[in-house]
Amino acid sequence: SAVISQKPSRDICQRGTSLTIQCQVDSQVTMMFWYRQQPGQSLTLIATANQGSEATYESGFVIDKFPISRPNLTFSTLTVSNMSPEDSSIYLCSVRPRGDTEAFFGQGTRLTVV
Amino acid sequence: AQSVSQHNHHVILSEAASLELGCNYSYGGTVNLFWYVQYPGQHLQLLLKYFSGDPLVKGIKGFEAEFIKSKFSFNLRKPSVQWSDTAEYFCAVNGDNYGQNFVFGPGTRLSVLP
Numbered sequence: 001s002a003v004i005s006q007k008p009s010r011d012i013c014q015r016g017t018s019l020t021i022q023c024q025v026d027s028q029v030t031m032m033f034w035y036r037q038q039p040g041q042s043l044t045l046i047a048t049a050n051q052g053s054e055a056t057y058e059s060g061f062v063i064d065k066f067p068i069s070r071p072n073l074t075f076s077t078l079t080v081s082n083m084s085p086e087d088s089s090i091y092l093c094s095v096r097p098r099g100d101t102e103a104f105f106g107q108g109t110r111l112t113v114v
Numbered sequence: 115a116q117s118v119s120q121h122n123h124h125v126i127l128s129e130a131a132s133l134e135l136g137c138n139y140s141y142g143g144t145v146n147l148f149w150y151v152q153y154p155g156q157h158l159q160l161l162l163k164y165f166s167g168d169p170l171v172k173g174i175k176g177f178e179a180e181f182i183k184s185k186f187s188f189n190l191r192k193p194s195v196q197w198s199d200t201a202e203y204f205c206a207v208n209g210d211n212y213g214q215n216f217v218f219g220p221g222t223r224l225s226v227l228p
Contacts, residue, residue, distance in 0.1 A: 105158040
C-alpha cells in the first residue's frame with residue numbers, strides 16, 4: 001500500500017500565474033501519475049513521472065503548460081503554468097507500487113482560477 | 115481508443131434499496147477491472163478489483179461486482195444501500211496496453227436518501 005500526501009489541498013489563483021502542487025509518498029515508487037478531474041467529469045491522465053527521466057505526457061497535455069519534476073522515488077511536483085479559468089479542476093497524484101495491483105491516490109488539489 | 119462508460123450519471127435511492135451501477139469498457143485484450151469510490155471531501159478509495167478467477171468479486175462495505183467478459187461489463191451491486199454510501203463511484207480498467215496507468219469512467223454520483 002501507499003499513503004500519499006498532496007499539497008496544497010486547495011487554492012484560488014489569479015489568471016496568468018502558476019501553481020506548483022506537491023506529492024509526497026510514504027514509500028519508494030517507480031512511477032507516479034498526475035490526473036486532472038474537471039468539474040463533473042472523470043479523471044484524465046496528464047502525465048506519468050518516472051524518477052530520473054522526462055515525464056511522459058498524454059495527448060492534449062504539454063510540458064510547457066504542466067511541467068513535472070521527479071527528483072527522487074518518493075516525491076513529485078506538478079506545476080500548472082499561466083493559468084486560465086479553464087484550468088480550474090481537481091489535480092490528483094497517484095501511484096501504483098510494484099507488487100500492488102491497485103492505484104493509490106492523494107486527496108487532490110482543488111484549484112480555482114479567477 | 116480504450117474507453118470506459120458508466121450507464122448512469124446520477125442515481126438517487128432510498129435507504130435499503132438495491133443498487134446496480136453499470137460499467138462497460140472497450141478493449142479486446144486482458145484487462146484488470148476496478149471500482150473506486152470517492153466520498154464527499156475524501157480521496158479515491160478502492161472498493162474492489164478483478165484480475166482473474168471467479169468473475170464475481172466481493173469488496174468492502176458489502177459491495178460486489180460481476181465481470182462478464184462477453185459483454186465487456188463490470189457492474190457494481192449492493193443489495194441494500196445505506197445513507198453512508200452516498201458518494202461518487204468510478205469504474206476503471208488497466209490492461210496490458212495501458213502500462214501501469216488507469217482509464218477511468220465518467221463516474222456515477224449516488225445519492226442515498228435517509
